[in-house]
Amino acid sequence: MKRSLRIGSIAGIGIFLHWTFLLLIAAIFGFYYIQSQSVGAALAGMGLILGVFVCVVLHELGHALTARRFGVGTRSITLYPIGGLARLQRIPSEPMKEFWIAIGGPAVNLVIAAVLAVGLLVLDGTFNPEVLRAPGRHTVASLMWINLALAGFNLLPAFPMDGGRVLRALLAMRQDYAKATQTAANVGQVMAILFGLFGLLTFNPILLFIALFVYVGAQQESQQAIYRAFTEGTPVRQAMVTRFATLAVDDTLDDAVDELLAGTDHDFPVVQDGAIVGLLRRKQLIQALSSHDRETPVQEVADREVFTTEPGAPLDEVFQRMNAESCTTVPVVDGGQLVGLLTLENVGELIMISSALQGRAPSAIRRSDVSDDTVRKVAGEDHSASGPTALP
Numbered sequence: 001m002k003r004s005l006r007i008g009s010i011a012g013i014g015i016f017l018h019w020t021f022l023l024l025i026a027a028i029f030g031f032y033y034i035q036s037q038s039v040g041a042a043l044a045g046m047g048l049i050l051g052v053f054v055c056v057v058l059h060e061l062g063h064a065l066t067a068r069r070f071g072v073g074t075r076s077i078t079l080y081p082i083g084g085l086a087r088l089q090r091i092p093s094e095p096m097k098e099f100w101i102a103i104g105g106p107a108v109n110l111v112i113a114a115v116l117a118v119g120l121l122v123l124d125g126t127f128n129p130e131v132l133r134a135p136g137r138h139t140v141a142s143l144m145w146i147n148l149a150l151a152g153f154n155l156l157p158a159f160p161m162d163g164g165r166v167l168r169a170l171l172a173m174r175q176d177y178a179k180a181t182q183t184a185a186n187v188g189q190v191m192a193i194l195f196g197l198f199g200l201l202t203f204n205p206i207l208l209f210i211a212l213f214v215y216v217g218a219q220q221e222s223q224q225a226i227y228r229a230f231t232e233g234t235p236v237r238q239a240m241v242t243r244f245a246t247l248a249v250d251d252t253l254d255d256a257v258d259e260l261l262a263g264t265d266h267d268f269p270v271v272q273d274g275a276i277v278g279l280l281r282r283k284q285l286i287q288a289l290s291s292h293d294r295e296t297p298v299q300e301v302a303d304r305e306v307f308t309t310e311p312g313a314p315l316d317e318v319f320q321r322m323n324a325e326s327c328t329t330v331p332v333v334d335g336g337q338l339v340g341l342l343t344l345e346n347v348g349e350l351i352m353i354s355s356a357l358q359g360r361a362p363s364a365i366r367r368s369d370v371s372d373d374t375v376r377k378v379a380g381e382d383h384s385a386s387g388p389t390a391l392p
Contacts, residue, residue: 004078013064013086015057016078024081025049048139052146053079055112059105059150060086063162066104070097082213093177099169102162109151116144158188160217181221188218236318237311239350240332240340246271247280247298254294256285267329267341270302274337278302279329308333309342318342 004016025046057077063086064074073089092098119140120127129145131138155163164184171180192215199207245259247268259268260282268285270278280302288301308331309318322330322342332340 010057010061011065011068013061013074014076016076018078018080020081021053021079044139048142051139051143053084055109055143055147055150056084058108058112059154060084062104062106062108063101064088067092067101070101072097072101095169095172095180098172099166102165102169105162106151106155109147109154113144113147113151116140116147120144156191156214157184158191158214158218159185159221161214164188164218164221185218185221188221189215192218234315234350235311236309236313236315236332236342237340239315239347240311240342241346242340244269244341246338247302248272249277249297249299251298252295253285253288253292253298253301256280256298257289257294260285267343268298269331269338269341270298271338276306276308276331276333276338278304279306279331281329306331310334311339315342315347319347 004018006014006016008015056079060077064077067074067086067088070092072092075087075089077084077086088101092101117127119125123140126138126141127144128141131141131145154161155166157163157167159165159168164187167187168180168184171183174180175183192211192213195207195214196211199205199211245263245265245268247256247259247270249270249272251270256268259265266282268280269276270280278299280298284301284303288296292301307321307325307327311332311334318330322328322344328344330342331338332342
């Protein structure tokens with residue numbers, strides 16, 4: 001959660017504020033103050049914005065708690081100026097599970113709007129949507145309409161909004177996952193083009209931003225579906241590295257530096273009689289050089305708490321665990337002996353080669369598309385299974 005401030009947790013899920021959110025609060029305060037020349041009005045306007053983002057957090061909790069019912073954890077919820085993002089550990093492969101997770105957020109907004117509507121009836125308040133022209137004066141009514149807008153906008157059938165995932169889930173009940181994603185992505189990109197054209201005709205920069213947001217989101221989702229199609233059902237042995245450098249338990253940090261500079265390996269298994277006893281990562285090596293003597297045995301600084309996998313293990317499941325434990329290299333063990341390493345970089349190469357063999361390399365996947373960050377997305381990192389909450 002770099003550049004984000006943890007402000008608490010709900011149901012065991014960390015809630016974070018991205019630093020740019022603070023700029024939004026300051027800008028809102030300044031806007032209302034300039035408009036009204038009143039500190040009270042500025043505070044009221046800022047309070048409304050904070051109320052909106054409370055609703056955004058509840059929206060994301062709707063996704064997260066629904067996902068929890070299906071055995072999918074949520075690592076965090078982060079608030080950005082344009083909305084919120086729940087980072088789920090993985091995307092369910094069953095279409096109906098994804099459907100209910102995606103629908104959970106907008107459903108929360110509809111419930112909030114209904115509760116506020118009841119409050120307006122009790123207080124004899126106004127339901128006129130014109131209150132949005134002066135939202136600081138009609139906070140309850142404004143929040144009701146904003147929640148309705150949040151639900152409606154996020155249900156548009158376009159990635160990365162919830163509606164795109166709802167559409168994909170419905171299509172995936174009749175098609176394979178990759179084809180369903182591609183169809184939903186195409187729908188989203190058509191909508192983005194229409195948003196962009198209308199924004200140009202009306203000179204509306206907000207619509208142009210939304211068009212770009214939707215188009216890029218649809219493109220990324222389509223690409224990720226291709227990656228996922230290559231990893232599902234693939235055994236670890238097809239992606240593991242079989243030529244790699246190792247260190248013996250009595251090798252020193254100086255020996256490790258020689259290995260680091262001599263090749264392209266970043267992480268080095270520490271072995272004894274062919275069995276792995278630890279893993280020395282590049283970051284650990286660099287840190288150890290500043291605090292230990294160069295003759296220090298690598299076994300003293302290597303990570304001994306290393307999970308391993310087997311050659312026949314499912315690649316997608318291993319990557320989910322790699323993602324959960326934030327590691328980039330996993331030793332592959334067969335019969336107690338180290339036989340390979342599973343790295344993000346090599347999985348990227350596997351995806352590229354598999355794509356080329358199927359004739360997709362020229363247009364669908366390029367070498368730059370299979371970076372470590374991209375492969376992390378295949379495993380579910382930085383990936384909301386329901387899409388971000390976008391503010392209209």
